[in-house]
Amino acid sequence: MKLYSYFRSSAAYRVRIALNLKGIAYEQVPVNLLKGEDQGEDYRKLNPQGLVPALITADGQVLIQSLAICEYLEEHYPDPPLLPAAAPGRARVRALADLIACDIHPLNNLRVLKYLTGTLGVDKEQKIAWYQHWVVEGFTALEALLADSPDTGRFCHGDQPTLADVCLVPQVANAQRLACELSPYPTIQRISAACDALPAFAQAHPSQQPDTV
Amino acid sequence: MKLYSYFRSSAAYRVRIALNLKGIAYEQVPVNLLKGEDQGEDYRKLNPQGLVPALITADGQVLIQSLAICEYLEEHYPDPPLLPAAAPGRARVRALADLIACDIHPLNNLRVLKYLTGTLGVDKEQKIAWYQHWVVEGFTALEALLADSPDTGRFCHGDQPTLADVCLVPQVANAQRLACELSPYPTIQRISAACDALPAFAQAHPSQQPDTV
Numbered sequence: 001m002k003l004y005s006y007f008r009s010s011a012a013y014r015v016r017i018a019l020n021l022k023g024i025a026y027e028q029v030p031v032n033l034l035k036g037e038d039q040g041e042d043y044r045k046l047n048p049q050g051l052v053p054a055l056i057t058a059d060g061q062v063l064i065q066s067l068a069i070c071e072y073l074e075e076h077y078p079d080p081p082l083l084p085a086a087a088p089g090r091a092r093v094r095a096l097a098d099l100i101a102c103d104i105h106p107l108n109n110l111r112v113l114k115y116l117t118g119t120l121g122v123d124k125e126q127k128i129a130w131y132q133h134w135v136v137e138g139f140t141a142l143e144a145l146l147a148d149s150p151d152t153g154r155f156c157h158g159d160q161p162t163l164a165d166v167c168l169v170p171q172v173a174n175a176q177r178l179a180c181e182l183s184p185y186p187t188i189q190r191i192s193a194a195c196d197a198l199p200a201f202a203q204a205h206p207s208q209q210p211d212t213v
Numbered sequence: 214m215k216l217y218s219y220f221r222s223s224a225a226y227r228v229r230i231a232l233n234l235k236g237i238a239y240e241q242v243p244v245n246l247l248k249g250e251d252q253g254e255d256y257r258k259l260n261p262q263g264l265v266p267a268l269i270t271a272d273g274q275v276l277i278q279s280l281a282i283c284e285y286l287e288e289h290y291p292d293p294p295l296l297p298a299a300a301p302g303r304a305r306v307r308a309l310a311d312l313i314a315c316d317i318h319p320l321n322n323l324r325v326l327k328y329l330t331g332t333l334g335v336d337k338e339q340k341i342a343w344y345q346h347w348v349v350e351g352f353t354a355l356e357a358l359l360a361d362s363p364d365t366g367r368f369c370h371g372d373q374p375t376l377a378d379v380c381l382v383p384q385v386a387n388a389q390r391l392a393c394e395l396s397p398y399p400t401i402q403r404i405s406a407a408c409d410a411l412p413a414f415a416q417a418h419p420s421q422q423p424d425t426v
Contacts, residue, residue, distance in 0.1 A: 048361075049312060049354035061301050065315070068307035075300050087288050088274050094281035099262060101311075102278070106319040115346065120335060133328065141262035148261075 001026040002056040004046065006033045007209035010105055010170035011066040012053040016204035017166045018070045022077045026055075030211035033110055067101055070163055082163045093157045096145065096164035100171045104138035108174070128178065135171075135180045139188060142168075146187040154194050161195060169195045173206065214239040215269040217259065219246045220422035223318055224279040225266040226383035229417035231283045234374060235290045239268075243424030246323055280314055283376055295376045306370045309358065309377035313384045317351035321387070341391065348384075348393045352401055355381075359400040367407050374408060382408045386419065 003019070003026045005012035019026050031037045031052050039050045047054045047064045055063045057076075063069045074082050083090045106112070108131050116122040116130060146152045156164035172192040175182065182189055195201045206212060216232070216239045218225035232239050244250045244265050252263045260267040260277045268276045270289075276282045287295050296303045319325070321344050329335040329343060359365045369377035385405040388395065395402055408414045419425060 048357035049316070049351075051316070061304070063304050063308065065308035065311040067315070068304050068311050071307055072300060072304040075303065087285060090288065091274070091276050091281050091285040094284055095276065095278040098278040098281050098314075102280070102315050102319050103262070103264070106315050107325065111350075112320065115343070119346075120333070120339060120343070122333060126333060130328070130333070133332075137324075138262075144261035 001058060002029055003027070004029045004031050004043070004052055004054040004056075005209070005211075006031050006038075006052050007206045007212045009033065009052045010174050011051070011101075013170035013173070013204055013206060014066045014101075014166050015053045015055060015069050016209075017169065017201055018073050018082060018163075020200035020204050021080060021082065021161060021166070022073055024073070024077060028210050030209075032211070067097065067163075067167075070166060074163075080160065082161070082166065084157060084162065089151065089157060092149075092151060093162045093164045096142065096156055097167040099138060099142055099145075100164075100167040104134055104171055105167075105174075107134040108178075131178050132180050135175045135178075138171075139175070139180075139182075139185045143185040143188055146191065152187065152191075155191055161198065161200070165191065165195050165201075168192060169201055214271060215242055216240070217242045217244050217256070217265055217267040217269075218422070218424075219244050219251070219265050220419045220425045222246065222265045223383035223387050224264070224314075226386070226417055226419060227279045227314075227379050228266045228268060228282050229422075230379045230382065230414055231286050231295060231376075233413035233417050234293060234295065234379070235286055237286070237290060241423050243422075245424070280310065280376075280380075283379060287376075293373065295374070295379065297370060297375065302364065302370060305362075305364060306375045306377045309355065309369055310380040312351060312355055312358075313377075313380040317347055317384055318380075318387075320347040321391075344391050345393050348388045348391075351384075352388070352393075352395075352398045356398040356400055359404065365400065365404075368404055374411065374413070378404065378408050378414075381405060382414055 005028045031043055037043060038052055044050050046062055053066060055069050063072055083093055113127055116127055151157055153159040155161050156168060169192055216228060218241050244256055250256060251265055257263050259275055266279055268282050276285055296306055326340055329340055364370055366372040368374050369381060382405055
């Protein structure tokens with residue numbers, strides 16, 4: 001498989017973790033977001049949305065959108081599973097993943113921060129406050145959902161990593177980079193540390209990629 | 214089933230469509246976002262994230278996050294399906310849905326627009342420009358993905374409504390309400406109109422809800 005990726009993209013980081021957890025070999029093709037390569041004509045031919053990641057599957061299909069890619073991997077390479085077997089657990093894991101992927105990450109994307117500073121003329125302090133605001137909103141809810149549930153185990157759901165952890169870890173790494181205070185979220189911190197101790201997560205970290213600078 | 218909903222919420226609108234398409238009876242409990250009822254203590258006990266929708270299932274489980282709810286409905290009530298049978302099609306439908314649910318809608322949510330005008334002091338014109346910017350970004354990509362694919366039919370994927378249409382229609386309704394110019398997106402408009410002609414979509418429209426004002 002071939003993964004169009006950028007070392008610092010949270011969405012690409014998710015797919016790297018999922019591929020690693022499932023033990024699927026892949027080659028990375030770096031797309032430099034800071035240089036705007038995602039917006040270039042060549043990349044847009046592959047993914048008209050001009051965002052990373054994109055995954056070329058073993059049979060040549062082009063897949064986009066990190067969560068849709070993870071669901072595809074789950075259906076094609078079910079072992080080890082990223083979703084629990086029972087429907088209530090599946091709904092919980094997907095909800096935790098979506099809380100991050102829909103309600104935190106899209107607001108703090110590079111393209112959004114660029115619009116804030118460029119078009120709206122927001123200053124650096126306001127930009128950081130914006131970033132931290134959405135992390136606080138999301139992580140406060142996520143901490144409650146994790147801390148108060150008997151379904152939470154070593155990881156977000158039970159004692160094996162799931163799609164929820166695949167989304168959690170890149171969001172935590174991102175929040176740390178932007179100096180968010182994480183002490184109000186002990187469960188999130190504990191789970192994120194448990195994930196980072198696994199090679200599948202560690203090897204997917206932005207600091208370990210071929211395009212890391 | 215009981216759906217905590219707000220007539221104008223795109224995420225709740227998605228779940229109403231999915232429930233209607235699958236012929237599942239449900240009672241609506243209105244949560245008035247303009248009055249901040251979603252942020253109230255009572256509602257947060259149900260959904261710590263303080264967002265609509267939340268669905269109480271037939272067996273009393275509380276489900277949150279519209280896409281996770283739709284996937285749950287798909288697994289429990291597979292007929293009629295909202296996802297194609299084959300994996301490449303499933304990945305395509307989920308990617309189209311996620312493009313809307315992750316990359317357009319979260320940026321144009323009420324809570325985000327409130328932060329822009331309240332905390333950042335953005336004026337009305339800038340707010341509308343922000344809204345339209347993310348619709349243009351997303352719909353331009355979506356139009357290309359739909360117009361250029363042989364998989365597109367009467368609906369986003371083939372000739373039966375899928376999860377992609379469930380997400381598309383509320384986003385189009387929302388864009389129309391905010392006076393976005395939709396003529397550059399003929400395929401989106403055509404599909405949206407085909408959906409609106411079906412009772413499952415028409416009955417889920419914000420103008421037809423018990424809390425419509």
